[in-house]
Amino acid sequence: MTSRTCKKCNLEKSLDEFPIYNKVKGYRRHECGVCNKRRVAEHHETNKDRRLKRARERYHLDPSAHWTPERRHRANEMARIRYEKLRNKVFDRYGSECAACGETERMFLTIDHINNDGWKLRMSGASRESGSGLYKDVLKNGLRSDLEILCYNCNFGKQRNGGILVKDRRVK
DSSP states (O other): OOOEEEETTEEEEEGGOOOOETTTTTOOOOSHHHHHHOOOOOOHTTTTTHHHHHHHHHHHGGGGOOOHHHHHHHHHHHHHHHHHHHHHHHHHHEOOOOOEEEEEOGGEEEEEETTOOOOHHHTTTTTSSSSHHHHHHHHHHHTTTTTEEHHHHHHHHHHTTOOOOOOOOOOO
């Protein structure tokens, strides 16, 4: 069976348009994805006051379980650790040396878009083109030919020179 009739809108639709509700057994919902979203949104809106009331009650029962300064600090520290692990994995793949000057201290290294189009990609809404999104993309899709490792100094110098990178100016 490749199609099914939705129990809400009574339209014949492809089986792929019915959300899976049991991944183990592969069972699909009796309503199509559009009807399911509409039903969930209506339920969410009609029960908004009740949900907010219950959230306030939970908060007042144990306010320390929410975002205290200590918890925020711990969460930020964990995020920093995850970011550093991602960054180190990417540098392990690309190498840990500046393509222009040979700097090897990872604290000074960064990823550079060779074609100077990183800002265009970020402005187009490609969130994977900066920060941890870029690192995740490199790890997921493999090495990209439009990226290279530069130290911050050479990266800034390249930007100041209109996108021209002066290579092999290593200090002897």
